[in-house]
Amino acid sequence: MQNDDATRAPRHRVLIIGGGFGGLSAARALARAPVDVTLVDRRNHHLFQPLLYQVATAGLSAPSIAAPLRFILREQANAFVYMDEALEIDRTRRVVRFAHGEREYDTLIVATGAGHAYFGHDEWEKYAPGLKTLEDAFHIRRRILLAFENAERETDPVKRQAWLNFVIVGGGATGVELSGTLAEIARHTLPREFRNSEPRNANILLVEAGPRVLPAFDQDLSEKARKQLAKLGVQVRTGQAVTSIDAHGVELGEERLVARTVLWAAGVAASPLGALLGVPLDRAGRVQVNPDLTIPDDPHVFVIGDLASVSTDGKPVPGVAPAAKQMGAYAGEVIADRVQGKLPRAPFRYKDDGSLATIGRMAAVAQFGKVKLSGIVAWWVWLIAHVYFLIGFRNRLVVLMDWASSYWTYQRHARIVQGAISRDDPPR
Amino acid sequence: MQNDDATRAPRHRVLIIGGGFGGLSAARALARAPVDVTLVDRRNHHLFQPLLYQVATAGLSAPSIAAPLRFILREQANAFVYMDEALEIDRTRRVVRFAHGEREYDTLIVATGAGHAYFGHDEWEKYAPGLKTLEDAFHIRRRILLAFENAERETDPVKRQAWLNFVIVGGGATGVELSGTLAEIARHTLPREFRNSEPRNANILLVEAGPRVLPAFDQDLSEKARKQLAKLGVQVRTGQAVTSIDAHGVELGEERLVARTVLWAAGVAASPLGALLGVPLDRAGRVQVNPDLTIPDDPHVFVIGDLASVSTDGKPVPGVAPAAKQMGAYAGEVIADRVQGKLPRAPFRYKDDGSLATIGRMAAVAQFGKVKLSGIVAWWVWLIAHVYFLIGFRNRLVVLMDWASSYWTYQRHARIVQGAISRDDPPR
Numbered sequence: 140m141q142n143d144d145a146t147r148a149p150r151h152r153v154l155i156i157g158g159g160f161g162g163l164s165a166a167r168a169l170a171r172a173p174v175d176v177t178l179v180d181r182r183n184h185h186l187f188q189p190l191l192y193q194v195a196t197a198g199l200s201a202p203s204i205a206a207p208l209r210f211i212l213r214e215q216a217n218a219f220v221y222m223d224e225a226l227e228i229d230r231t232r233r234v235v236r237f238a239h240g241e242r243e244y245d246t247l248i249v250a251t252g253a254g255h256a257y258f259g260h261d262e263w264e265k266y267a268p269g270l271k272t273l274e275d276a277f278h279i280r281r282r283i284l285l286a287f288e289n290a291e292r293e294t295d296p297v298k299r300q301a302w303l304n305f306v307i308v309g310g311g312a313t314g315v316e317l318s319g320t321l322a323e324i325a326r327h328t329l330p331r332e333f334r335n336s337e338p339r340n341a342n343i344l345l346v347e348a349g350p351r352v353l354p355a356f357d358q359d360l361s362e363k364a365r366k367q368l369a370k371l372g373v374q375v376r377t378g379q380a381v382t383s384i385d386a387h388g389v390e391l392g393e394e395r396l397v398a399r400t401v402l403w404a405a406g407v408a409a410s411p412l413g414a415l416l417g418v419p420l421d422r423a424g425r426v427q428v429n430p431d432l433t434i435p436d437d438p439h440v441f442v443i444g445d446l447a448s449v450s451t452d453g454k455p456v457p458g459v460a461p462a463a464k465q466m467g468a469y470a471g472e473v474i475a476d477r478v479q480g481k482l483p484r485a486p487f488r489y490k491d492d493g494s495l496a497t498i499g500r501m502a503a504v505a506q507f508g509k510v511k512l513s514g515i516v517a518w519w520v521w522l523i524a525h526v527y528f529l530i531g532f533r534n535r536l537v538v539l540m541d542w543a544s545s546y547w548t549y550q551r552h553a554r555i556v557q558g559a560i561s562r563d564d565p566p567r
Numbered sequence: 568m569q570n571d572d573a574t575r576a577p578r579h580r581v582l583i584i585g586g587g588f589g590g591l592s593a594a595r596a597l598a599r600a601p602v603d604v605t606l607v608d609r610r611n612h613h614l615f616q617p618l619l620y621q622v623a624t625a626g627l628s629a630p631s632i633a634a635p636l637r638f639i640l641r642e643q644a645n646a647f648v649y650m651d652e653a654l655e656i657d658r659t660r661r662v663v664r665f666a667h668g669e670r671e672y673d674t675l676i677v678a679t680g681a682g683h684a685y686f687g688h689d690e691w692e693k694y695a696p697g698l699k700t701l702e703d704a705f706h707i708r709r710r711i712l713l714a715f716e717n718a719e720r721e722t723d724p725v726k727r728q729a730w731l732n733f734v735i736v737g738g739g740a741t742g743v744e745l746s747g748t749l750a751e752i753a754r755h756t757l758p759r760e761f762r763n764s765e766p767r768n769a770n771i772l773l774v775e776a777g778p779r780v781l782p783a784f785d786q787d788l789s790e791k792a793r794k795q796l797a798k799l800g801v802q803v804r805t806g807q808a809v810t811s812i813d814a815h816g817v818e819l820g821e822e823r824l825v826a827r828t829v830l831w832a833a834g835v836a837a838s839p840l841g842a843l844l845g846v847p848l849d850r851a852g853r854v855q856v857n858p859d860l861t862i863p864d865d866p867h868v869f870v871i872g873d874l875a876s877v878s879t880d881g882k883p884v885p886g887v888a889p890a891a892k893q894m895g896a897y898a899g900e901v902i903a904d905r906v907q908g909k910l911p912r913a914p915f916r917y918k919d920d921g922s923l924a925t926i927g928r929m930a931a932v933a934q935f936g937k938v939k940l941s942g943i944v945a946w947w948v949w950l951i952a953h954v955y956f957l958i959g960f961r962n963r964l965v966v967l968m969d970w971a972s973s974y975w976t977y978q979r980h981a982r983i984v985q986g987a988i989s990r991d992d993p994p995r
Contacts, residue, residue: 181987181988182984182986182987182988183712183716183982183983183984184982184983184984200628200629200630200631201628201981201983201985202628202980202981202982202983203628205983207760207982207983209760209761210760210978210982213759213760219762219763220719220760221716221719221720222713222716222720222984222988223720223988224987224988224989238988238989239720239988240720273983273985274985274986277985284611285650288611288649288650291648291649292649292650292651292667292668331641332635332637332638332641332648333637334647335647531980533968533969533972533978533980534980536968537965537968540961540964540965541961544961550638552630552959552961552962553629553630554611554612554630554635554638555611555612555629555630555633555635555701556610556611556612556650557629557701557702557705558610558702559609559610559652560609560610560650560651560652560666560667561652561666
């Protein structure tokens, strides 16, 4: 299963598992190094996760925020891309076993990120889907659109309202984005199209267990976000934890909220690949790495991105895209230095470039050190930053076009439910 | 389950099953009639099937060729849209039973079209997917893209070539479009991105049991289509029927062709809903309708589109989009006339506006009565006609943009494989 170009002398082999922000940035950092880079992912595409909520809410189509990994790396002659699933890591033999064969490495970079966590309640997943992959986004899109379809078909007013009640669990960036956009859909996109039901009667409820939404931001911006959500029509409950979820609603301790659609934006769990390394994990399942992002006692293995637990300047590095990119670039540079016999680098240091979260139509918050923005100005900064970081000219153009048209017409062009409705739709 | 607007006097209720070209056109023809129109489809969208092969070959994303039915009919105040699956038709009680409840009708229009047919070999479907729905298109896209991924990962040259061999069964419009586009992908889109395998080594084989490709066109245009296919790199075999299909290839009588990817574009079968009407069907399962598109002995039920078997001017009406649209409009007008007490119309008459089939990059054939076109001129006519008939300004713009960019760059932006690869990918 090795690269079968027999004409070259053997070179240092860097194997990267995961083509997210971390893995891709590591591969790119090695472009000019005298190494062979092999990037393996279970999927064929890199996903621009910060805009995934737009696919889930029918504003963007999937190809606008995803690009094939081998397309992205096509000009990098030392990069090989394979689609495969890692099953086992043998650090003694320096071999990774994949579903379709083994691959040897000289240096391994594990960058498989994180998935959802249901705090020990995996049975909630069926009723409250989370948002990490394109398939998750399609599933959530289907659930949202079918809820309005079911309300239109339902003749019992109580049952109909249950289809128009939405609960979003988790007040971080994803929960805020989903609930704000959902409110816009219910109030502006759908109303004229329904005859029996009234989408404007939808209740969008955002539940956060902690004391405020967007806890990664300063207190005053959380308060502003809450106000902007209220203006969009989202009810926010903070300090209340969900204790139960089923097909008909959620429970917050003693209180029961009836809602046929519940979306999960509360917890993340590190990729199970971390546990295959046989090194200490933190409570969230992340690998506690050395200051140079290698794992304890094995300088040949790096862990980066959301799967890595590391602190710089005394603060834990957050699980966000810029941190994963910085870790990937750092790991790539350390490996390039080593192969070229240079002195070891200083430890990894996270540079906080600021935080942005969008809330809905022309509403967002932004924090860059001491500079804080909210409302329409923050929204423009958010838009420009996100379009800038998208891969590919076509995508930037189409996303801008979709945004402009969605702004003027309130329409969302990707309102396509995949698959036919069935007798078991919705799940009972 | 009736429309619960209790303030209006009861009106003639027209129930339409199926939101394709036929059903939608019937609904629109009833816009100004004093009737209630209820359109029910298992899916939430109308699909522009003539461009479905572009989704299957990663040139367009799904929302470019699909639009929610209730969005299309939003301005038509007498139209109600529901997402549901028809299970049973009771013509005595004039009731249709759906998965989520019953609906009464005064007049019923059945417009559920056709699916694939495997000529009694349903076991072939697993190995040779057909192309009728968006899910079919995603499945075929996945199969095509994974074939090249598997070739890149494969080290055995014989097994690798098997992944680069593609057989398309059926030389009608869909088979010609799929094979021409696949040849372009292999020769122009992918080459620079692979390191171990050579996409240019792909063999694209189009197999047609009849004597020529595009049998709906005149002989000389079939010959021109064959030459254009050959120029694009597609091998065409006519007069050879597939006798067996499995995971590793197809058999044409004594001859075995090794190919890990087989696509089905050979046969269609009428929707099973026709059989629920309890009237005579033709060999393809279509309902033999009266000259006014009603079924024998029941003037309250119309069957239109691909599910209807009817001849006009002594020739069978073909199963194409313009025919379905014309039947839908006719049925709508007959119903409007009846409700308003007008005299019966003349029988349905199919007006042949000509035929168009695209073959690949700047290659197509067209036939309008005695006017025949081929090559680049036919391709432009094809392009303009298809963009014109697409629903929505945004879609027209984006499709044109995608075509222009695909022409200049040879890129196809929708090369996204949904879902992760697994141990059982490909099916064994």
